[in-house]
Amino acid sequence: MAKARKSRGESMLVRYLVLGGWAAVCLLPILWFLSIGFRPRTEVITPQPIYWPTFSLDAWHLLMSDWPIAQYLRNSVIAVAGSVVIDLVLAIPAAYALARYEFKGREDIGFYILSTRMMAPAIVAVPIFFLFKTLGLLDSVWALMLIYAAINLSLVTWIIRSYMLDIPKELEDAARTDGAGDLTILREIIVPACLPGIITAAVIAAIFAINEFLFTLLIASTSNAYTMSVALANFTGGSDGIIYNAIALVSFIAFVPILILVILIQKHLSRGLTMGAVKG
Amino acid sequence: MRTDAPSVSANGVATATPKPAPRRRSPALRKAFPYLLLAPALVYLLVITLYPGIFAIYQSLFVVKFLNWEWAGLGNYSSILQDREFWAALGNTALIGAISLSLQTGIALAIAYFAYRDPFIRGWRIVYLMPMLFMPSAVAFIWKLAFNDGRVISDLLGRLGLIEGNMDWLGSIPLARMTLIVADVWQWTPFLFIIFVAALQGQDQEIEEAARLDGASWPSIFWNISLPMMRPVIVVAITLRGIDITTMFTNVFVMTQGTPGGATETMSYFIYRQGFRMFNFGYASAASVLMLVLTVIIAQTVVKRAFHSGKK
Incomplete structure (x- = not known):
């Protein structure tokens, strides 16, 4: 008994060392980067790193004066929100078909949709670049919207499908005997019943869209289409070098809303990230 | 409608065939x-x-020079297959990806093992999630500054007495690769952790209790009961993460640009460089096709199996 208690005590110590240690690994770089955002530029790159900098809003003033941050933010929001809407419109009926109907080729179609997620962006980068060039859509937020929608469509479809599978069939059968058609059932019963899944899918799709880098880098060439993600990389080059304090500040401007969204869907996150394969 | 529901549901379950829609x-x-x-x-x-x-x-069958497309047949492919940079990129992607994925899996399993029974699990989860919620380009800059431009890692290691002076992290092949791995592990271990914890929490607690009453220790319960039970979940999670790692681009673009001597160039960066830096579009396309073939093979074998086991 005493031995058991002792080993338990030890394991508590080990447990909190491991958990606390990893928490430090996660948080310290973030806190340090936050301090970068609020220090003068002269204290960013120094022969000896400065851990207790002077507080300064230099980066903020730079962002407000020299950098069309409102424009980049607007581009991000339009492209991301638009892509999520496209995804939901396309994915909800598709997910319904995959979840509720028996038909030839269902497994293969489902797997094809899933497999588009595995395509490395670089594989399609060159053709997509030429496609949008032909369409005259280079350097446009609309092109980004279409691309983001395509990247996330598989994920959104699979997440929603997984939640639809959980809805008891009896709900639909009742409505069907009441004379409701398939589309009415989808709209009035299925969609409300799997709303948590739809929201989860939308949030995860939005995060991936905000993060997208390669396509945005190729398609956007001016502030017409620069998003937050790629505009960050725009602080490099030039005679000024990399303006780290502004980069840090922008990172946190994007981080806060994402953190809030994720906390809202926390319970569904694992299911969403595995496209429904793991029920959390 | 609501009053009708019970009788209908009983009916529906008994016959198990969908009723013919009343609509014509x-x-x-x-x-x-x-x-x-x-x-x-x-x-x-x-x-x-x-x-x-x-x-x-x-x-990929042409040599493309700006607007001029010149037929090349399989020329691009034969030169790519002899291109040491292509094979190096493939090797780098596999090596960096394999090390990074193993580290992430190990760390995520370890912290999930300690965290899932902890009373403060909700707090831990939010803290551990945070690195994943930064834009990848931001994360790349964090580590570029920490390793190279800001010399913070060198300074900290120096204070611990582990190294002396400034390390040139981009000056040696293993170190440059390591900076990419650190950035990837830091940002994406949360992805696996979140999934592993959910799987552990979703397990039948009674089995654990029973084993506990039989006097089994937590490590042995984890090793002999929990881990085998969550195997399908682990397979799905690692597969998804593995796919994403093979597309690594942003970190390379921001942090190393493939230096030193191409030792950190990944497949994605190789295609980007050939296409959009050197404007060898035909060559880049041929590389894309080869990568696509690889992807399809992997998708048809590993991923299909992973998701089937995941469903069960």
């Missing part, structure tokens, strides 16, 4: 209905995957 609808339409629901999504995906695939195959 031709049999042909009924049969086509699921396809009609799927059509918009499928058309969209086909345009965005099939078209680029065909375009890439076509373009």
